[in-house]
Every structure is written in structure tokens, then in C-alpha cells.
Amino acid sequence: MGEARIGHVLIVANWRKIESHHLSATIAAYLADRGIESTIFKTRTASEQITIPANTALVICLGGDGTVLYCARYLHAYGIPILAINLGTFGFVTEISVDEWQEAVDLFLSGAHTISRRLMVRVAVIRGQSKVYSAHALNEMVVSSSGISKVISMAVKIGDTDAGFFRSDGMIIATPTGSTGYSLAAGGPILDVDLSSLVITPICPFTLSNRPLVISGEAKITITIPPGQRTGLMLSLDGQQNFALAEGDRIEVEKSQSKALLVVSQRRNFIEVLRDKLNWSGGMHA
Numbered sequence: 001m002g003e004a005r006i007g008h009v010l011i012v013a014n015w016r017k018i019e020s021h022h023l024s025a026t027i028a029a030y031l032a033d034r035g036i037e038s039t040i041f042k043t044r045t046a047s048e049q050i051t052i053p054a055n056t057a058l059v060i061c062l063g064g065d066g067t068v069l070y071c072a073r074y075l076h077a078y079g080i081p082i083l084a085i086n087l088g089t090f091g092f093v094t095e096i097s098v099d100e101w102q103e104a105v106d107l108f109l110s111g112a113h114t115i116s117r118r119l120m121v122r123v124a125v126i127r128g129q130s131k132v133y134s135a136h137a138l139n140e141m142v143v144s145s146s147g148i149s150k151v152i153s154m155a156v157k158i159g160d161t162d163a164g165f166f167r168s169d170g171m172i173i174a175t176p177t178g179s180t181g182y183s184l185a186a187g188g189p190i191l192d193v194d195l196s197s198l199v200i201t202p203i204c205p206f207t208l209s210n211r212p213l214v215i216s217g218e219a220k221i222t223i224t225i226p227p228g229q230r231t232g233l234m235l236s237l238d239g240q241q242n243f244a245l246a247e248g249d250r251i252e253v254e255k256s257q258s259k260a261l262l263v264v265s266q267r268r269n270f271i272e273v274l275r276d277k278l279n280w281s282g283g284m285h286a
Contacts, residue, residue, distance in 0.1 A: 006109065007055035009038040010080075012071050014063030016044055019087045019098065023062055027101065034109065043070070046240035050074040058083060058108060060101075065091040069238040072138040072260035076120055083108060083263040092180045093138075095265035095273055107266060114264040118177045119196055119217055120256040123237060127249050137237035138260050139178030141253060143223055144170030144203065146244065147231035151206060157222040158200075158215060167206035173221055173253050174199045177260075180274070182239070188212040193270050196255070223251040 009031055013020035028038045039053050046066065052075070061071045061084040068084045068091075075082060085101045086094035096104050107113045123141045125133040145152050154171055156163040174183035176191035179199055184190060188201035189212060196217035202210045215221075225233060225247055233245040245251070274280065 006036065007057035008053045009036055010050075010052060010056045010059045011038055011040045012050060012059055012061050012063075012067065013040055013042055014044075014067045014087070015042040017063055017087050020062040023085075023087070023098065023101070027060060027062075027105070030102065030105065036109075043067075046070045052078060052080070056080055060085065060105070061094075063087060063094075065093045066238075066240070068093045068262070069138050069240060072118070072120065072262075073136055073238070073240075076136060076138075076256065076258045076260050079258070079261065081108075081113075081115055081261040081263050092273060092277060093177060093262070095268055096263075100265070100267060104263065104265070108263060114266075116193060116262045116264045118193060118260040118262055119175050119198075120258070120260055121173065121175055121198070121253055122256040123235070124252045125235065125243060125245065125249055126252065127246060133235070133243045135237050135241050135243075136256050137178075137241075138175065139181050139238045140172050140174035140183060141251075142170055142172050142182065142203075142236045143225075143245065143251060144234055144236065145231040146234035149231040150204075152229055152231060152233055153226055155224040155226060156200070157224075158219050163200075163213075164210075166202055166210060168202040168204055168210065170203040171223060172199075172201040172203060174201065178238075180277075183212070186212075189214060190274065198253075198255070217255045219254075221253040223253070225249045225251075 011024050013024040024040045031038045059082045084094040085096050120138050150169045154166045172183045176193045176195045179191040183201045186201050186203050199214050201212040227247045235243045
């Protein structure tokens with residue numbers, strides 16, 4: 001099968017990682033040899049607006065899982081595939097290691113690649129009658145304390161049903177992709193990345209009967225912040241976007257209408273990544 005003619009390629013390089021300096025230039029030259037134009041976007045923070053050239057057909061992301069989360073946030077609405085290359089050991093999201101980039105690029109150019117369509121969440125903060133904040137996340141959204149006292153109070157609704165009143169150090173609502181992150185560390189389950197589900201994970205709940213809950217991705221979750229909190233509260237998305245909450249705020253969480261499109265590694269699947277990263281095989285792989 002010959003190489004497919006594709007449009008522009010955007011290379012998003014985490015410039016804080018020295019390896020990305022040389023590799024981004026190498027990939028750009030490799031593409032140029034095949035008649036494909038590319039642009040290198042150098043990022044040092046997770047808040048820089050990505051400039052997306054016209055006719056961009058692929059984004060090659062150089063960094064780690066955090067860089068992929070950053071790319072997904074800015075690219076999901078465009079429907080552009082992300083080929084993520086991890087500059088260290090492969091991560092949970094960046095399955096493609098640095099020595100596999102050429103093979104992965106060649107597979108994409110030949111049209112033999114596979115795309116994983118990852119559910120994302122859309123989060124809105126309603127204050128009074130106004131929407132004061134909205135954002136998207138690929139991994140999770142977290143409501144937690146921003147002060148010294150850690151325990152906060154929250155009322156949770158799933159759809160139109162009251163799911164309970166929670167006192168805990170916070171609340172995580174994670175996607176299947178994010179189920180291997182903060183939610184997992186807080187005791188949540190691992191979800192297969194192809195599921196259309198969300199997991200609600202209380203952080204250190206005051207009541208031991210509060211347990212993680214997996215729900216349909218079609219459900220809308222509403223968290224209300226009642227008065228009488230003993231600390232400030234913070235909303236965090238993917239550990240990269242933060243917004244200060246106030247008493248009376250209503251946080252609405254639902255699946256995004258668009259998804260993150262990730263080019264899948266041909267060398268390992270999700271279960272193999274879990275096995276090696278979590279040391280299920282009994283060896284020193286983690």
C-alpha cells in the first residue's frame with residue numbers, strides 16, 4: 001500500500017523536554033522528504049493556545065501524558081487525530097515510545113493505523129443564573145479544597161436523582177482514559193478506554209460506605225456546593241486548568257459532543273500497557 005496524501009502536519013513539542021528539540025526537527029525533515037509540510041509548535045506551559053494551520057490532518061505530540069491532555073483539550077473540536085510519542089517510557093495515554101515514531105508515522109501515512117475515540121467531559125460552573133466557567137477534559141475533573149482544611153461538603157445528583165450528600169477531601173469524575181490516573185490512586189476502578197462511561201470517585205470520604213460509582217456516559221452529573229464550607233474550594237481539570245469555586249456554585253459534568261482521536265500503538269494494546277505499568281506480570285516493569 002502506498003503512502004496516502006495527507007494535508008499539513010502539526011508537531012506539538014513540549015519544549016521543556018530537551019529530547020523534543022532534536023526529535024521535532026528530525027520528524028519535520030522526515031515528513032518533508034515525503035512531500036508533507038509541517039509546523040513545529042513549541043509549548044512550555046499547558047495554557048498556551050495552540051495555533052492550528054489550515055489543512056492540518058495530523059498532530060504529532062511529543063512529550064508525556066500531560067502533553068497529550070493539553071493537545072486533546074485544544075484539538076477535540078477539530079476532529080484531528082493525535083499521534084502521541086512519549087519521550088520517556090511509554091505512558092498510559094502515550095503508548096508509542098520514542099524509538100517507534102518512524103514506524104507509527106509510516107503506518108499513518110499508509111492508512112494502516114487505528115484510531116481510538118476517547119470520551120471527554122464537558123464541565124460548566126453555574127453561579128446564580130450565569131455560566132461563569134466552562135472547559136473540557138480528557139482525564140478527569142476534580143473538586144477539592146484549596147485551603148488548609150481538607151474536608152468539604154457536596155450534594156451530588158445523577159440525572160434528576162439525588163445521589164447523596166458527601167463529606168470528603170474532594171470528588172473526582174473521571175473518563176475511562178482518566179480511570180488510570182488520580183481516580184485510580186483514590187481507589188477507583190480501571191475502565192476500558194473504549195467504554196462510554198464515567199466513574200465518580202470520592203476522595204477519602206468521611207463515610208466509609210461512600211464508594212466509587214461507574215455510570216453511563218449519557219448521564220449528567222451535578223455537584224452543588226452548599227454554604228458553611230470551612231475552606232476554599234477549587235475545580236481542577238486534567239491537573240492543568242483551575243477555577244476557584246464559591247458557595248452556592250453548581251458544577252455540571254457531562255460527556256463532550258466531540259472526542260479525542262488518538263492514534264493507537266500497533267505494538268501494544270491497553271491491557272498490555274496496564275500489565276506492564278502496574279507490574280501485573282510480576283517482573284520489574286513498572
